[in-house]
Amino acid sequence: MLTAVDAEREAVAAGLAAAGAPGGGAEVVAAGVGPAAAAARAMHAMLTACGAGRRPGLVVSAGIGGGFAPAAPVGSLAVARTIVAADLGVRTGEGFTPVAELGFGRGEHYPPAGLSRAVADALGAAYGPVLTVGTVTGTAERAAELAARHPGAVAEGMEGFGVAEAAAQLGIPVLEIRAVSNAVGPRDRAAWRIGEALAALTAAFGKLPGILEVEAAHDDTDEPDEPGDTEDTGDR
Ligand SMILES: O=C(O)c1cccc(C(=O)CC[C@H]2O[C@@H](n3cnc4c(=O)[nH]cnc43)[C@H](O)[C@@H]2O)c1
Numbered sequence: 001m002l003t004a005v006d007a008e009r010e011a012v013a014a015g016l017a018a019a020g021a022p023g024g025g026a027e028v029v030a031a032g033v034g035p036a037a038a039a040a041r042a043m044h045a046m047l048t049a050c051g052a053g054r055r056p057g058l059v060v061s062a063g064i065g066g067g068f069a070p071a072a073p074v075g076s077l078a079v080a081r082t083i084v085a086a087d088l089g090v091r092t093g094e095g096f097t098p099v100a101e102l103g104f105g106r107g108e109h110y111p112p113a114g115l116s117r118a119v120a121d122a123l124g125a126a127y128g129p130v131l132t133v134g135t136v137t138g139t140a141e142r143a144a145e146l147a148a149r150h151p152g153a154v155a156e157g158m159e160g161f162g163v164a165e166a167a168a169q170l171g172i173p174v175l176e177i178r179a180v181s182n183a184v185g186p187r188d189r190a191a192w193r194i195g196e197a198l199a200a201l202t203a204a205f206g207k208l209p210g211i212l213e214v215e216a217a218h219d220d221t222d223e224p225d226e227p228g229d230t231e232d233t234g235d236r
Contacts, residue, residue: 001028001060001205002042002163008063011179011198015205026209027056035085035132035162042166050170058212060175061163062205064197065130066137066156067180068147074183075196077125077204078155079116080176083109085161086131086146096149109164111175115215119175122211123204128154130176132161138187146184156184177204 001016003009009030016026027049031041042059049056065078072078085107089098098107120127129150137143137156147153160176167174181197182188 001026001062002031002038002045002159003028003063004031004033004038004159005063006030007194007198008201011201012062012205015202015207016209018202018206019209021209031159031163034134034158035160035165038159038162039166040162042163043169046166046170046172056172058175059163059167059172060177060208061157061160062177062201063157063159063179064181064194064201065178066182066184067126067178068143068153068155068184071128071152071154072126072178072180074180074191074193075200076180077123077200078130078178078180079120079123079125079127080111080130080155080160080178081113081116081120081127081152082129083111083160083164083174083176084129084131084150084153086150086156087133087135088161096145107161109161109168109174111164112173115173115212116175118215119177119208119211123177123207125177125204126154128152130154130160130178131156133158136187137184140186143185155180177201177208179204 001012009028013028029045031038088107089096100107131153133156155178157178164174179197179200181194182192
């Protein structure tokens with residue numbers, strides 16, 4: 001499990017402990033803010049675990065995030081159907097072109113569809129694209145642009161794509177879970193609800209081990225994954 005900061009790491013660890021899984025196989029690491037730190041630290045953690053003979057079966061990027069209205073209000077949870085690098089590309093007077101359309105690499109990762117949907121359902125979370133940005137959205141215009149470019153987007157964070165990129169290099173599936181601390185839109189620090197979001201994160205990770213156990217038991221009957229699951233490293 002990869003978070004950005006210690007407060008998130010502690011919230012996730014508290015949930016796992018409440019579930020009777022105090023890191024029981026699940027390492028929880030605070031990797032730093034932003035996709036580059038997240039990718040570097042995620043790769044380090046995964047390689048270290050592999051070297052110790054504990055190859056992770058799943059990597060989870062988790063933390064607080066901005067929620068798109070009305071899908072993901074403050075205090076709610078969002079689970080990624082896709083993990084999208086929303087500002088990786090080129091911007092001209094004509095608008096934004098994503099990196100994949102430019103022919104350079106990929107701008108999207110696909111968590112296992114059956115698993116991510118089941119986790120969202122079990123957590124009562126909004127389910128849709130979760131955007132990774134290098135710059136937090138702070139205007140209504142930018143929020144509207146992102147929502148238009150990514151229909152159904154439920155949340156925005158700064159690390160998911162970095163974690164997913166590292167996991168894809170090793171062929172390890174990835175999930176992203178965000179607890180909403182603020183709305184994606186005009187900057188309003190007074191409206192932040194970080195404590196509420198951290199509590200939601202703890203509650204989510206209190207349920208996650210049980211959900212993963214049930215899903216593992218049903219693995220054989222899982223629906224086929226959508227094209228482009230993280231294990232499939234082809235460009236989309
Ligand atoms: O100063 C601000 O107005 C501001 C607004 C939202 C977030 C920040 C951060 O610097 C937090 C970065 C940290 O938290 C995650 N996060 C939380 N909310 C959002 C968001 O709306 N958009 C993107 N990231 C968010 C993020 O994953 C980082 O780990 C400052």
